[in-house]
Each structure stands twice: as structure tokens, then as C-alpha cells.
Amino acid sequence: MAFFLVTMTHPDGDGWGLHVMPHVAYLQGLIADGKIRASGPVAGLGKRASFIVFTVDTREEVDGLVAEDPFAIEGLIDELTVLEWDPMFGAFADDPVRRPLAAPNPR
Numbered sequence: 418m419a420f421f422l423v424t425m426t427h428p429d430g431d432g433w434g435l436h437v438m439p440h441v442a443y444l445q446g447l448i449a450d451g452k453i454r455a456s457g458p459v460a461g462l463g464k465r466a467s468f469i470v471f472t473v474d475t476r477e478e479v480d481g482l483v484a485e486d487p488f489a490i491e492g493l494i495d496e497l498t499v500l501e502w503d504p505m506f507g508a509f510a511d512d513p514v515r516r517p518l519a520a521p522n523p524r
Contacts, residue, residue, distance in 0.1 A: 419501055419516040420454075420509065421471040421479045426464050426496040427488065433465060439487040444469070447482060454509075464495070472514045476501065 427433050447453040456469040471479050479499050488494050503518040504510055 418472050418474055418514040420504055420514065421473065421476065422498075422500045422502045423469040423471060423479065423483065424459070424462075424466060424496075424498045425469070425483075425488070425494050426462055426466045427493050428495055429465060432491055432493050433488075436487050436491050436493060443486055447471075452482065470502075 444453060444456050448456070452471060452473055454470040454472050457467065459466045459468045471482070473479055473482070476499060483489055483494075483497065483499075486494075501518065504512070504515060505517075509515060
């Protein structure tokens with residue numbers, strides 16, 4: 418398994434309010450399944466945004482889980498960033514899910 422960091426930005430408007438509770442229920446299900454370690458809103462991106470820490474096997478799995486999110490189904494994700502993350506230090510450093518990333522090749 419590996420850690421993946423996901424950021425999403427969302428449009429303002431009625432759609433967000435109509436679908437936020439199904440979105441939260443979906444995330445809570447993924448938390449119960451052990452696929453999300455943390456999630457919540459973030460500030461500083463200039464629009465409504467959130468951050469999710471996934472623990473899954475592959476980037477493709479993250480993409481599939483995001484695609485099933487009610488916000489994605491309703492077209493309420495403006496921007497999406499997915500990064501594999503190696504938490505070398507801090508709260509997740511000794512987590513058995515942690516998969517060290519390969520060192521980049523210098524050019």
C-alpha cells in the first residue's frame with residue numbers, strides 16, 4: 418500500500434450544498450474501509466477546496482475512488498491533484514502502509 422495526497426477544488430453554488438452530505442457519507446465509508454486516513458477543507462487556494470490522505474495500492478485505485486465520489490459524479494470537482502507521498506517523518510513515518518518512494522534519477 419501507499420499514501421496518496423489528493424486536493425480538490427469545488428465551484429461555488431447550489432450544487433455543493435446539495436451534494437455535500439452524500440460526499441461526506443461516501444468519505445466516511447472509505448474511512449471505515451481504511452482507504453482514507455484524513456480529510457477536510459483547506460484554505461488558501463482561492464476557492465472551496467479539500468485535502469484527502471488516501472492509503473491504497475495504486476494511483477489507479479485513487480482515480481477510481483475519486484470517480485465514484487458524489488462530487489465527481491455531479492461535476493463538482495474543478496481541479497484535482499493526486500500525488501503519491503512518502504511520509505518519512507512524523508505521525509505516519511512508522512506506519513506499516515508507508516512505501517518509500519524510489520529516489521529520482523539525477524540528470
